[in-house]
Amino acid sequence: MVHQLRIGSRLIEEDVVTIATVDLGYIERAREGKFDLGWLRDSHAEWGIRARPSRVGLTLRDIAVGSYGEVPDHPPKRTMAPRGCDVDPDVPDMGYSINDKAEVWSDNVMELYEEAVSRQWSATRDIEWTELPELDADLEHAMCQLATVLSEVEMVAADFPAKWLWRINHDFVEAKMFLCTQVMDEARHTEVFRKRALAGGGGLGKAKAVVEQFLKVILDAQSYDEGSALMHLLAEGLVLSLFRAGELLSPSPVEKKIFRLCMQDEARHVAYGTMHLRYRLEREPALAPDFHAYLDRGEEIIAALFATPEVVEPTAILAAGSLKAAEEMGVGVSDILRTRMIEEYLARCDRAGLPRRGRMRLPEIILAGTSGGAEACVEGVAS
Ligand SMILES: [Fe+2]
Ligand SMILES: [Fe+2]
Known part of the structure; x- marks a missing residue:
């Protein structure tokens, strides 16, 4: 039966429970033990x-x-009822738009959730802030600029899952729970890099439009498929490679620990993204061209990041140990780091079942030394 319900100035007309529909006689019967x-x-x-x-x-x-472990490919209802329980036939429709398991699932999602919960850490307590050494001013500026970029980009990896979480069918609750841990992880990453920028006296550096443009592409993604490929696989994959190079980039043990702890978290997000895409494509291989198109676009913006001084130069200075040493070396270390980032990304695409070797359409100066470009692929086949 359709009822009218007024909430503030809104008049809602739908199948809602109102006091008029409740069996008030039940209260009396329950009082008497019936x-x-x-x-x-x-x-x-x-x-x-x-x-x-x-x-x-x-x-x-x-x-x-038992049946509690059976995650349906296409849940029969769109409710918040815990999977496996008895459900009233007239439960309301929650309007979820992600109702195919393959859209969000990955075979490792339960284990990743458990790991995330057991490895939470505190940016307040677990970093030895009092042991941060006084650095040369250029080095401090470089560290602060890198921390600024990282504090900026980390939060999109919370905003994106948060934007999609409520649209995901509750029968995929383990995947939703994992994405909740990602939101918390990224809040902490944003926090720890913001704290690093402020703790050493250098303060926050510069936010660039090109970085923001990439974040907007992720946030504005038209589907979870598109956003997840751009974020979990491409963007977070590159950030993971950067964190892996933390040993090289850290001016002191304090930053080393920050990078190491962030890397553990980031590895989970990328592991989910890689295995999720694999799961998705194994069930719907016809989607491969769509995913290639998403990544074509994402890689183009990433290429622009590789030509952005505020992104490239801090890493070059940190890796060289000083501005003078970096100037003498050029951005050679950054070249090595970029090559490694691209190769690790390509390996991830392979694992996901979406090989991109030979497909990347980036300028040769960026792809040099990698197996991403068409030429590299031809050479690879020939050798
Ligand atoms: Fe992160
Ligand atoms: Fe992440």
Whole structure:
């Protein structure tokens, strides 16, 4: 039955519960001990199915037992009801738009969630801020500029999953829970790099339009497919490679620890993105050209980042150890780092089942030494 409900100035007309529809006589009957007990007697949930803890405790994998462990490819309803419970037939439709498991699932998502929960850390407590050394001014500026860029880009990896979370069918709850951990991880990454910029006296540096443009492409993605490929696979993959080079870039053990802790988190996000794309393409191989198109566009903006002084020069100075040493070396170290980033990205695309070797349409000066460009592919085939 359709009811009218006024909330503030809004008049809602739909199948809503109002006091007029409630059986108030029940309160009287319950007072007299005349319970309904329908929930106790008519349950079709799997009574007797007992999840047993494994070595580390009771994990998501441990409770994926009986029908509770069966994640439907196409859930029959769009509700917030916990998967596997008995559901009222007249539950409201939550309007989720992501209702195919393959759109968000990955085979490692339960393990990644468990790892995320067990490896949370604190940017306040776990970084030895009092041991931050006084650095040469150029080095401090370089570190602060890098921290500014990282503090800027990290938050999009929270905003993007947060934007899509409520659209994801609740039957894929493990994937939703994992994305929640990503949101928390990225908040901490934003925090730790902001703190690093302010803790050494250099303060925040410059935010560039080109960086913001890339973030906007991710945020404005028309589908989870598009945004996830651009963010989990491409952008976060490159950031992961940068964190991996933290040993080289860190002017002190304090930054080394920051990069190491961020790297652990980032590896999970990239592992999800890679395995999710694999899962998606194994079930819908016809989507491969769409994903190639998303990445064609994303790589073009990334190429612009590789030609942005505010992004390139801090890493060159940090890796060389001083501005003078960096000027003498040119951006040679940055070239090595860029080559490594592109190769690691290409390897990830291979693992995801979307080989990009030989497909990248970036200028030769950026692809030199990598197997990304068409020429590199031809050479690779010939050798
Ligand atoms: Fe991050
Ligand atoms: Fe991330």
